Each structure stands twice: as C-alpha cells, then as structure tokens.
Amino acid sequence: MTMHFNDETFRGDYTYHNSPEAIRRFPFPFDQDSYMYSVNIEQHPGGPKGTPFEKTFDVDEHYVSEMADREITLAEDPLRCQSLPHMELAGWDLLELIMVSKARDYPELFTLHRDGNDWHWINRPLGIEKKFTFLDPATLPCGPMEYITRQTQGDFALLHERDNNLWMDAGMITSQADWSLDFDVGMNFFEWHAPVPKARKMGVFDKALKFLLAVGQGQHYRRLNWTMTVNPRLDTSPENYHKWGPEKRTVTPENVGQKQFLRVELQTFFRLPRSNALAFPIRCYLANLEDLVSQPKWGRRLHRVLRDIDPALADYKGFAVNQKMIVEYLSQFDDGAPTSPGIFADA
Amino acid sequence: MKLALKVTEIEQLSPLVKRFRFEDPAGMALPVFSGGAHLTVEMSERTEAGEIIRRNSYSLISDPYDGGGYEIAVRREDKGRGGSLYMHTKVAEGDEITVSVPSNLFQLDLRARKHVLIGGGIGITPFLSQLKQLDMEQRPYELHYAARSRDEAAGLKLLPQAAHVHVHISEEGSRMDLGAVLDGQPLGTHVYTCGPGGLIAAVADQAARLGWPKASVHSEAFTAPPPGEPFDVVIASTGQSIHVKADQSLLEALEAARVEVEYSCRGGACGRCHTKVTACDGRILHNDHWLSDDERAAQQDIMPCMSRFKGARLELDL
Known part of the structure; x- marks a missing residue:
C-alpha cells in the first residue's frame, strides 16, 4: 500500500491532524473574497491531479481513523444508520457504485472480483475480505448501504424520487453539521431544508430540486458547502450537542488558530440505476485556521469572507459567538493584497 | 450521455x-x-x-x-x-x-404492498421491464393488458403465461372491467396505467370513486409528438424566425436551427424543455402532460417537444 493512514482521534484528545500534503489538497470552498448562497454545481469526478475532486470517492490519510470513529458513533446510537424498507435496492446500487469506483481508482487498496452475482471484495486498509451474492442481503452481515458505508468516508443520504420531489428515506449519517437523520428520515426536500435561513425565499431550493430531479444516469455532479466547527469533531450531531456545543466556549485568542476548524462538505450526486434513487454522499474535510493560513491566498480570503458575511449565516453556521476572535486572528494574515481567482492555493 | x-x-x-x-x-x-x-x-x-x-x-x-x-x-x-x-x-x-442512456419518468413505487399494472395497446411497453423487475424483487403484482384485437396485441409475444397476467381482448368480448380490477385490492396497492388518454382517465376516475389515495395512482401517457400544420416561431433574443414543418416538432425545428433547448423525454412528461412565451397572437396547441390547465389557458408557457401553434405570431423566450 502506497498511502499512509494517520492514527488519530475525532473526539476526546482530538489527535486529528493534516499532513502538509493534506493541507495542500484541502477543498477550500471560497472562489472569491465574499460568500452568499449559489447553486455552485460542477461535473464530478474531475479536477487537478491529487485534489479531492479527481476520483469518484476520495480516499485520504484520514480513512482508517474516520471509519473507527464511525464505529464508535454507531455503537452509541444505531439510529444514525436507517433505511426504510423500500430503499434496500438503492443500497445495493450504492454498494455497487462505491465498490466498482474504488477498485478502479485505488487498485492497490481495493479489489473487486465479479462473476455474475458472485462478488469478492477486498478492502486492504481495513483488512476486510468478503465473498457475497449481489442483491442477496442474507450474504452480508448487515444491509448493503450500511455494509459499504462503514467502509467509505463521508455521510450518505439516499433519496427516493416520487411525486416530483425527493424523500430522504435512507442514510448513514455520523459526520454531520448539526442535523439529524433520525429527525429527517422520511422528509421531502423542502421539509429537511426548512431550517436553512434565507435560501427558500431566494428560490434556491426550487432551482436545486429541479436540477436534482433532472440528474440522469452517468451524469454525476458535485458542490461544496461549508461551516465552522470547534475541535476536529466529525460527530457534531444535535443528539450529542451537549458534548460539543459547550466546546465553542473554550476558544481563546491564544488557541483559536488550532481549535477553530473550517469544515467543508464535498457533496456529490449520483442517479442510481436499478432503484432510480439519488445517492447524495456528503464528505467532510476539516482544517484548522493554522493549516489554512499556511496558504497565503486562503488566509487573506478566509479573513475577508468571515469578516463580511451576512450575520444570519454566521449564526446558522454556528460561529457567530467566536466570529470576532476568528476574524481578529485571521487579520494578521491579510495584507490587503488581491487574491487570485478560483479555489486552489497558489503554487 | x-x-x-x-x-x-x-x-x-x-x-x-x-x-x-x-x-x-x-x-x-x-x-x-x-x-x-x-x-x-x-x-x-x-x-x-x-x-x-x-x-x-x-x-x-x-x-x-x-x-x-x-x-x-x-x-x-x-x-x-x-x-x-x-x-x-x-x-x-x-x-x-x-x-x-436510460432515464425513468415512470418508476415503480417500491413502497407499494402490491402493484397493479394496466396497459392499453402499445402502452404495454413500460410494464414489460417493470414486471421483470417485480419478478426479481419478488413483489406481488398483477398485470392487465387490454387491446382491441389479437392482431393489435403485440405484447402477447412478450408476456409470460402466468396466473397474474390477464389479457383482455375487446373484440373477443373480454373487455377490461376496471371496477372489477380495482375493487377489493389490498390497502397499500399502487396502480400504474399506460395507454390512450381515455384509459388513463378511466382508471384515475375509478380509483377516485373507490377512495384510492391520489399518490397511489400513477400513469404515463407517452406519445410521440404529433404532426400538424406548419407554423413559424420567433426567438426573442435574436429576432430569428424559424419555420416548423408539418412533420417536425417545434423542438426538432429549434434543434435544426441550432437553438439550444434542454430536453429529456420528448414526450411532454418530464418538464425539461419548458419554455416561456414572450408574445402570442394566436393559439398554442398544447399537447403535453406537464402544464396545468391554468398555464395552458394563460398561453405564457409552452413545451416545445410536443406542442404546436396556430396564429399570427409566437415569440419564445430563448
């Protein structure tokens, strides 16, 4: 295996860390010095070599530890993974999509042998080898969606299409930005987005739903979303708010660079073939302010974005309480110089 | 793709x-x-x-x-x-x-406890793939295939001989009785109809009378765009005038003139080619299944894949 995997934690002593290479490839979400909602959708996969956009499902140095963290979260709260009965076929579609993509994109890490419906899956980083029958749930230790998403970074929502709407009828959600699958399961697109400020009035959701319903087989798309999190915690769920909410108050001018993380979601969309459901993977990337300002362009831009952001968004994204401290810290890295277009760091 | x-x-x-x-x-x-x-x-x-x-x-x-x-x-x-x-x-x-690549506007609702599939004439086609899926998924279903005569019942060669596959040939006196088909189905049954507009309306009407929830009644009226009298359209942004021939759909005429319009089903069902009308002196012949009655009457929207025009001037917001 050529890839190195960190031994790190996302809770307790928070030993999560980014290598210089992980920082360079971080999916910085701002393509200009200010931020407002947009339907910022691009085709996926595709992007410069080494970026998280290059492969269908990005595997990075955090893979093994993220999967261990998911296991802890699920053991404490099994309802983080739910699939309504009619979604099992979509689970198989997702399992196929992920296994085929990973075996193709990372042959040194994953192998898939298929002989009709007799499948043989090898996942070397996690030490898993499994022979099973595709579409026969009795041959897996759990449902197909749960089986494959215990081995894949990122959260996964499976959306059922009916009545010209999308319904969140299955998911594996353990690294979420303060939303609950157990609360949202069975809701439609407008219902589960109801808490987002301003966007409905702006017509963002009507456009986004229309776009999603038109996503066809073989056309995959992505967009970036972001929020702010104190400490490198994947499980910032409403269920565990009592554990991570108070941590917002532990930020000081001295530690804000290490403790305050930019949390970026790489959201992708896939039309699944047999179920006609939509898969919506939400991959979470974390980098603290110190990591980010090591790229001068990002230091300047993040300062301007967070300084000038609409107060309603600062509140929704959960950092209003520390905004002043964050902006003051970042101001040291903003010399007023112009920034180059696009999201990527300057070479 | x-x-x-x-x-x-x-x-x-x-x-x-x-x-x-x-x-x-x-x-x-x-x-x-x-x-x-x-x-x-x-x-x-x-x-x-x-x-x-x-x-x-x-x-x-x-x-x-x-x-x-x-x-x-x-x-x-x-x-x-x-x-x-x-x-x-x-x-x-x-x-x-x-x-x-395949695209689906008429998928099975896999929440259903049972699926009742009703195909009229060439409307049998979407059910031929659906019943294979239902067989593989081992879901309970029954299929009703109605045709005027055996000569017209092209689907007969493609249907399995099975107790839950029913063929109704009206010429032979076995006309489909929708009341009998729909009455007494278990709660949670979904019905799907594909065929002529009259059949779709009759199933919807019967289902409503029996108190079926609307969300359990599905239909697909998939037809190719009809020919008609030739007409002209004007593109608002460029002033270009485009002639639509008798055997051409408006969408095809726009494509031939290299005016980009999004599309998917080309049968008036998916809504992708929905286009705003900026001026209309005449009558839009709406042939789609997408616009509401109010939208049709207002004449400010058109589905170019199916619909045509009769009158002096039609200008599109393209």
Whole structure:
C-alpha cells in the first residue's frame, strides 16, 4: 500500500491532524473574497491531479481513523444508520457504485472480483475480505448501504424520487453539521431544508430540486458547502450537542488558530440505476485556521469572507459567538493584497 | 450521455409493431436501469432538404438488470412525423444507432404492498421491464393488458403465461372491467396505467370513486409528438424566425436551427424543455402532460417537444 493512514482521534484528545500534503489538497470552498448562497454545481469526478475532486470517492490519510470513529458513533446510537424498507435496492446500487469506483481508482487498496452475482471484495486498509451474492442481503452481515458505508468516508443520504420531489428515506449519517437523520428520515426536500435561513425565499431550493430531479444516469455532479466547527469533531450531531456545543466556549485568542476548524462538505450526486434513487454522499474535510493560513491566498480570503458575511449565516453556521476572535486572528494574515481567482492555493 | 450501439435483432411482433434489440458493438455491458425507463433514439436521415435528425423516446422492454442489450418495441404510425416509419422501413440488423442512456419518468413505487399494472395497446411497453423487475424483487403484482384485437396485441409475444397476467381482448368480448380490477385490492396497492388518454382517465376516475389515495395512482401517457400544420416561431433574443414543418416538432425545428433547448423525454412528461412565451397572437396547441390547465389557458408557457401553434405570431423566450 502506497498511502499512509494517520492514527488519530475525532473526539476526546482530538489527535486529528493534516499532513502538509493534506493541507495542500484541502477543498477550500471560497472562489472569491465574499460568500452568499449559489447553486455552485460542477461535473464530478474531475479536477487537478491529487485534489479531492479527481476520483469518484476520495480516499485520504484520514480513512482508517474516520471509519473507527464511525464505529464508535454507531455503537452509541444505531439510529444514525436507517433505511426504510423500500430503499434496500438503492443500497445495493450504492454498494455497487462505491465498490466498482474504488477498485478502479485505488487498485492497490481495493479489489473487486465479479462473476455474475458472485462478488469478492477486498478492502486492504481495513483488512476486510468478503465473498457475497449481489442483491442477496442474507450474504452480508448487515444491509448493503450500511455494509459499504462503514467502509467509505463521508455521510450518505439516499433519496427516493416520487411525486416530483425527493424523500430522504435512507442514510448513514455520523459526520454531520448539526442535523439529524433520525429527525429527517422520511422528509421531502423542502421539509429537511426548512431550517436553512434565507435560501427558500431566494428560490434556491426550487432551482436545486429541479436540477436534482433532472440528474440522469452517468451524469454525476458535485458542490461544496461549508461551516465552522470547534475541535476536529466529525460527530457534531444535535443528539450529542451537549458534548460539543459547550466546546465553542473554550476558544481563546491564544488557541483559536488550532481549535477553530473550517469544515467543508464535498457533496456529490449520483442517479442510481436499478432503484432510480439519488445517492447524495456528503464528505467532510476539516482544517484548522493554522493549516489554512499556511496558504497565503486562503488566509487573506478566509479573513475577508468571515469578516463580511451576512450575520444570519454566521449564526446558522454556528460561529457567530467566536466570529470576532476568528476574524481578529485571521487579520494578521491579510495584507490587503488581491487574491487570485478560483479555489486552489497558489503554487 | 449518448451510446453508439448496433442493431442486433429486429422482430415483427404484430402487423404494426416491431421489436428492436441494440447491443454494444464491442460487447461491453450497458448501464442497467429501472423498470419503466425509456431511452431516446436518434434517427438521422438525408433528404433533399438536407439532414434531418428526429429523436423519439421509447420505453425499454428488456430485463432492466441485464446490461447485455436494450430492447424497445415500436408501433408504426403512418400519420406521424416519420420517426416510427423510419424505424420500420430504414433500420436494419447490423446498423449503427445512437441512443441516450436510460432515464425513468415512470418508476415503480417500491413502497407499494402490491402493484397493479394496466396497459392499453402499445402502452404495454413500460410494464414489460417493470414486471421483470417485480419478478426479481419478488413483489406481488398483477398485470392487465387490454387491446382491441389479437392482431393489435403485440405484447402477447412478450408476456409470460402466468396466473397474474390477464389479457383482455375487446373484440373477443373480454373487455377490461376496471371496477372489477380495482375493487377489493389490498390497502397499500399502487396502480400504474399506460395507454390512450381515455384509459388513463378511466382508471384515475375509478380509483377516485373507490377512495384510492391520489399518490397511489400513477400513469404515463407517452406519445410521440404529433404532426400538424406548419407554423413559424420567433426567438426573442435574436429576432430569428424559424419555420416548423408539418412533420417536425417545434423542438426538432429549434434543434435544426441550432437553438439550444434542454430536453429529456420528448414526450411532454418530464418538464425539461419548458419554455416561456414572450408574445402570442394566436393559439398554442398544447399537447403535453406537464402544464396545468391554468398555464395552458394563460398561453405564457409552452413545451416545445410536443406542442404546436396556430396564429399570427409566437415569440419564445430563448
């Protein structure tokens, strides 16, 4: 295996860390010095070599530890993974999509042998080898969606299409930005987005739903979303708010660079073939302010974005309480110089 | 996404209907699909007036989980725009053919406790892939196939002989009794209808009378765009005037003039080609299943894949 995997934690002593290479490839979400909602959708996969956009499902140095963290979260709260009965076929579609993509994109890490419906899956980083029958749930230790998403970074929502709407009828959600699958399961697109400020009035959701319903087989798309999190915690769920909410108050001018993380979601969309459901993977990337300002362009831009952001968004994204401290810290890295277009760091 | 395939089989199913099978020329597996999906076939023809490209959508009738090939059934419409006639008279085994990847506007609702499928005439086609999916998923269903005569019942050759597959031939006195089909179905049953507008309306009406929830009643009125009298449209942004021929749909005329319009089903069902009308002096002949009655009456919207125009001036927001 050529890839190195960190031994790190996302809770307790928070030993999560980014290598210089992980920082360079971080999916910085701002393509200009200010931020407002947009339907910022691009085709996926595709992007410069080494970026998280290059492969269908990005595997990075955090893979093994993220999967261990998911296991802890699920053991404490099994309802983080739910699939309504009619979604099992979509689970198989997702399992196929992920296994085929990973075996193709990372042959040194994953192998898939298929002989009709007799499948043989090898996942070397996690030490898993499994022979099973595709579409026969009795041959897996759990449902197909749960089986494959215990081995894949990122959260996964499976959306059922009916009545010209999308319904969140299955998911594996353990690294979420303060939303609950157990609360949202069975809701439609407008219902589960109801808490987002301003966007409905702006017509963002009507456009986004229309776009999603038109996503066809073989056309995959992505967009970036972001929020702010104190400490490198994947499980910032409403269920565990009592554990991570108070941590917002532990930020000081001295530690804000290490403790305050930019949390970026790489959201992708896939039309699944047999179920006609939509898969919506939400991959979470974390980098603290110190990591980010090591790229001068990002230091300047993040300062301007967070300084000038609409107060309603600062509140929704959960950092209003520390905004002043964050902006003051970042101001040291903003010399007023112009920034180059696009999201990527300057070479 | 488009696929360049090869026509590997053509079979005459009935006097008016042919079955076509397409496979990848190199034998590669094609994307699998879901029951009820369709694909769009591109038909390019050289004529004296230059090359014309017609695109018609057809329901897939083959096994959805089999990537070995795609099959469709095409009914010859002698009074149509010429797409089905082209398929019947110009396409031969061994020909190359360009199709879209499958897309589904008529999927099964897998929440249903039971599925009742009702197909009239060539409307049987989407159910042929659906019943294969239902068999594989081991879901309870019954299928009712209604046709005027055995000669017209092209689907007979493709249907399994099974207790839950019912054939109603009205010429033989076994007309389908919708009341009997729908009454007494278990709670949680979903009904799907594909066929002539009258059949779809009759099923919806019967289901409503029996108190079925609206969300359990599905239909697909998939028809190719009808021909009609020629007319002209004006493109608002450029002032360009485009002539729509009798055997051409408005969408096809726009495409021939290289005016970009999004599309998917080309049958008035998916809503992708929805276009705003900026001026209308005359009457839009709405043939789609997308716009509401109010929208039709307002004449400020048109679905170019299906609808036509009669009058002095039609200007589109393109």
